[in-house]
Amino acid sequence: MTHQTPPPQSPRTAFRGYPRAFLLLDTLIGLLLLATLASLLAITLTQTTRANNRLADSRAATRLAEQTLLTLQSNLPQNPLPENAHLTLIKLPNQPGPRAWVRLTATLNNRSSTLYALLHTPLADQASTQYPEDPHP
Numbered sequence: 001m002t003h004q005t006p007p008p009q010s011p012r013t014a015f016r017g018y019p020r021a022f023l024l025l026d027t028l029i030g031l032l033l034l035a036t037l038a039s040l041l042a043i044t045l046t047q048t049t050r051a052n053n054r055l056a057d058s059r060a061a062t063r064l065a066e067q068t069l070l071t072l073q074s075n076l077p078q079n080p081l082p083e084n085a086h087l088t089l090i091k092l093p094n095q096p097g098p099r100a101w102v103r104l105t106a107t108l109n110n111r112s113s114t115l116y117a118l119l120h121t122p123l124a125d126q127a128s129t130q131y132p133e134d135p136h137p
Contacts (some may be wrong), residue, residue: 057111065106065115074117084109092116 061087088105099118106113
């Protein structure tokens with residue numbers, strides 16, 4: 001019986017573990033997943049910023065309505081309105097007595113807030129549809 005030695009292996013046949021094509025494919029898939037996650041993060045940050053801006057505008061409109069009702073109830077002069085602000089004051093109908101309910105809608109940067117309050121009847125009777133006067137009737 002003769003003993004044969006195995007033929008010498010070339011460097012290409014010596015490595016039989018993980019073919020190079022799969023390594024390239026894994027790298028591309030990993031980069032694709034990374035790009036997808038980065039895109040989702042960017043979209044989420046943009047939407048969060050927009051939502052924060054909308055909430056800030058809504059809170060500012062509510063504060064404007066509260067300040068306006070406070071100045072009306074205290075019979076103080078109205079502070080100047082900020083830009084992009086609009087107030088609508090409407091007396092609700094059929095209210096006898098010394099006080100009347102009014103509805104004040106404050107709009108600021110296309111966000112609005114509506115508050116209801118009691119005003120003395122003379123102030124409520126002076127409530128126009130637009131407070132201050134609307135330049136675009």
